[in-house]
Amino acid sequence: MEHPKRPVNAHDQYHAHVYFDNETLAFATDLCTTVGDKFGLKVGRIHQKPVGPHTQWSCQILFSRGEFEELIPWLDKHRGDLSILVHGSTGDDLADHTTNAYWLGDAVELDLSRF
Incomplete structure (x- = not known):
């Protein structure tokens, strides 16, 4: 089985999508709220349904190249068993969710x- 690509700081802007389900809803909500408070980042709604290309419930975090080096290791350490998609936000949605997509x-x- 191929391992997912780990995040690299190669873009100016990023989205992180935290994936969760009913059993991990409270944990994911706390994680996203903490990210917003701790890092001062824009955190989207807690979607309890698939939205856009995301096939699971998710919450979006917006951040930039300058916040990457502090945020990504922190997210990886505190995410528990949650999967997080980290992708560049370049304006090319297909590339951002494939070529520019990385995983925690x-x-x-x-x-x-x-797309």
Whole structure:
């Protein structure tokens, strides 16, 4: 089995998508809230349904190249068993969710048909 690509700081802007389910909802909510408070980042809604190309429940975190080196190791340490998609935000949605996509934890299948 191929291991997912680990995040690299190669883009100006990023999104991180924290994936969770009903059993991990409270943990994921706390994680995302803490990220917003600790790092002063814009954190999206806690989606309790698939949204966009995301096939699981998720929450989006917006951050930049300058925040990458502190945020990514912190997320990896505190994510528990949650999978997190980290991708560049370049304006090319297909590339951002494939070529520019990196993972903390296991990769989650995305619905790329919308691109």
